[in-house]
Amino acid sequence: MAKSGRSTHFWNNEETELMLGHLKELGILRFIDGRKTRNGDLFKKVQEHMARAGYKRTAEQIRIRWKHLKQAYYRARRKEHHTDAPAAGPCPFSGVMEELLGSQPPISGVKSEDTSEEEASYTLPIFNPPGHMSTLNPQLSINQQRTICSRLGGVRLNLLYKASVHGFTAEDFHEQCDNLAPTVSVGYNASGYVFGGYTRQPFCQSGEYVNDNQAFLFTFSGEKLCTFPPSNAACAVKMDSNSGPYFGEALVLVSGSNPIAYSDPGGYYPFNPVKMHGNDLDLTECEVYQLEGTTEPEKPWRTVIWESDMRRELMESIQSYEPTVSSISQARVLLIGPVGAGKSSFFNSVNSVFRGHVTSQAISGSSTTSLTTQFRSYSVKAGRGGKPLPILLCDTMGLEESKGAGLDIDDISSVLKGHLPDYYQFNPSAPLHSEAQCYRKSPDHKDKIHCVVYVIDACKISIMTPQLQEKLDAIRRKVNLMGIPQLVLLTRIDEACPLVKEDLRNVYKSLYIKNLMQEVSSRLGMPMSCVVPVKNYSEELELDMNCDILLLSAITQMLRFVDNYFDELSDRLNCPTELC
Incomplete structure (x- = not known):
């Protein structure tokens, strides 16, 4: 057929x-x-x-x-x-x-x-058929090969070019690799660093830049793969006749037909050169692998029904939800995360699902500093002019790694306890104090946070800085002491994994996404069952059923965790005074 x-x-x-x-x-x-x-x-x-x-x-x-x-x-x-x-x-x-x-x-x-x-x-x-590299021996370890294959959707690696065999010249590289794609280019130095880049575009010698929004640079830290996406996809790869693999003026392997690399982090691919290659640009080896024959995805390790009936059931279930505490009409869920992780975009995406079209109520976009500067409690409505849903998504200023920038941890405590009013203007250098006029001194249970959700960009887990990690750990400790249930929302899963970008239904078949979920679970000290992957609407104009199902499933999981909080609260409210 x-x-x-x-x-x-x-x-x-x-x-x-x-x-x-x-x-x-x-x-x-x-x-x-x-x-x-x-x-x-x-x-x-x-x-x-x-x-x-x-x-x-x-x-x-x-x-x-x-x-x-x-x-x-x-x-x-x-x-x-x-x-x-x-x-x-x-x-x-x-x-x-x-x-x-x-x-x-x-x-x-x-x-x-x-x-x-x-x-x-x-x-x-000089050639290895797919799956057989015994003639040209790859320098990548088996585990490193598996990690790259998992990251790129379960493919196999076919070694095309090995500089120590074919020659450390641009001519040798182009002879072996031109017109073949996708490829993974790998450099090795005497300091033990393994680094390189991936592109879907076939190499040639046109002298022009080519667009590749899936390209990335990478380095291995042990067996762990750290990736760095391009800041300008239009210039992700340059087709240079006088050099080997050439990634947007940021990294060139076999530069000027010499066994050296050229490195210039910044405008094209932001990365730390010490972490990337230890500032050792003398290459001991350079290899280029072609990706061959996608293997069949594994059986899903989480069950999702990708049907319109499931989408409708999820929407109806959310709309009919009722808090078990009579004094509370809407569950309050706090979204916390680094700048640009997708907190505001998540609200906009959920709002879009219930509006029936893509919309953008909360301010969102790309910026090095937080676009959200106020504390906002967003109510999702069931259609235009419809009834508010029984959940409020509370948006905050983004976390930043440096001190005196981004959301202050003391302000987070005030949010959790219900002291901050809606539209409060955050001031990173001066958190709200209890004597301020807008400070809510005696908040009700309906004003407090009932569930905390950490929003994490799947593309940036491996490059999370120690400073940001420390802030998240400090927040986690505060939330734990208050007994508030917590979830992790893993965003941009389509940008992190080509297999998922091709078909969102592969999200629970992708080993790479599963590895990312395990890593964020380990970093935040939370079980895998608390990590939920989603794709926010960003460039689309129309809704997508599979995207909606992931978003609605995330809201459903939040409401389940909110129920845990309400159960604990009911027990405390019903506890005799002499026993509490």
Whole structure:
């Protein structure tokens, strides 16, 4: 059956077999001399056949795929003929490749423009079929490979270029890597740092910047992957003919065809050079891996029903919720988090779900300092002019790492206890004192916070600073002492994981998202069951059912935790005075 025409750099088994079948039908042996002028017509015909079957492949992509399969085949044949040859992985599609090339004698001494080294001499192994890297030994550890694969959606790594084998020059890099994507480029130095970058864009030598909003730089801290997204996606990668992998003027591996890296953190990719590479720019090795063949996602480790009926049930359940304490009509949930984590955006997203269209009531956006400067209690209404829902989302100023900036911890205590009025203007250098005119001295239970939610950006967990961590720990201790239940809202999950960006329903199939949830759970000292991933509306104009279900599920979980608080409160209110 014809597949969708969605273009992808991954080759699955079905389309590879289809390509080989067409090459066999068209008589590839008649074109085996490697002349590109003759081969070009052949690959264009295969391209047309594959397009009719629903596969969008260029003639150049087909030529490269064929070239790689030939290399794997000849390497396997070399092993058969030379017992002292390096161990080689099995040749993929060995049956049909034997039919196509088995009658061909080894080519020696002459290397045409499109002839691989395996074909020409049977001596230099320069290609590894997907899943088999034994010929070119990767320097990335198995755990590091797994971490990268998990981060990028369960793919496999195919080692294309190894500088110590192919050469520490731009020409060698481009010969092995041009027109192939997505790729992970990795640099190694004598100080033991492993660092590099990822891009979905195929390398070329145009001299231009290319847009890639999924690109990122990374470094390993032990086996932990720390990532740094671009500040300007339009200039994420530069296609430079005189250098190796070139990430937006921020990091270049094999700079000027020398075994060195170029590093300039700041405008393109903000990162700490000491953390990235220890300020050691002399490379001992550089590798480029291509991502191959996405594996099937694992079975979801949390159950979610992605259906419109579930969306309706969740909305009805939230609308009909009633606090178990009669004096309280609306549960008050406090949103706390770093600047830009998505607190205000979360309210706007939930409000959008119940309004029936994307809206933006609370001020939100991107800034280095908090856009929220007032304490606000937002009421969500069931439609335009509808009845307020039984939950209030309380928005606060964003947390900042430096002292005297962002939300003050003393103000948080006043919020939790119900002393701060709505529209209170935060002053980071002077928290509200008890003698202030607006200070609510005798708050009721309805004025207090019934659940605290920490809003954390999934893309920034690994680079959370110690100062910010300390502030969150201090807040957690205060909240714990007051017996208020707590949750974590993990935002921007689509930006953190390509598998989730492709389909939001993969959120609980993504090992990378699960690892992020485990990390934030560990950092905040909260169980995994208290971590809830969501995607806020940001660039969309229309609602998405799957996005709504995650948002509504988060609100439902908040109300369940609020019930725990109300149960404790009811016990205290009903407790005889002499026992309390």
